[in-house]
Amino acid sequence: MGKQNIGTINALVRITLGLFFISYGTVKATKRPWHQRYYILILAAAMKVAEGIVRYCPVTDMVKKQINANLPFNLFSDPTNIEGDSPEDNQSSGENQSSQSTNPPVTD
Template sequence: MGKQNIGTINALTRITVGLFLMVFGAVKLVKRPWNQSYWMIVLMSAMKVAEGIVRYCPVTDVVQQRMQDSSNKEQE
């Protein structure tokens, strides 16, 4: 795993929104447990909470690496 690549405000936002969406999905699952879209909301929001806690986002890491690679190619 890479080093931390998101800031404090970004991490707090991910945790807050992730927890809100997890609760939203869980409440909806109580009424309709067969609905797979609510399961996806819960899983994706749990991933966002985890990203906020460890302050590492793999998508941000990939984007930063691609931007760095493209700037290195332009300098050559």
């Protein structure tokens, strides 16, 4: 199992909604036990409760790995260091760009 990849608020929301849908599915399944969809709802909700408790979501982990594999830069790293340059290089090129582009004075 991987390390935790969802936050505390996200985990609490998953637990709360998961418990709600477990109770909703249980009530519906007792009234209509021949419908399979309520059992699927209960299983999916139980999975969300478990994800909230352990604070690990395998779908979120797979999406993050796919994004990192397909992008030429790391989306979840330092945003100032997009192309792998050192931060000093980014700052110096930003200074050159800002000195070249001047805004015209605003007159009323």
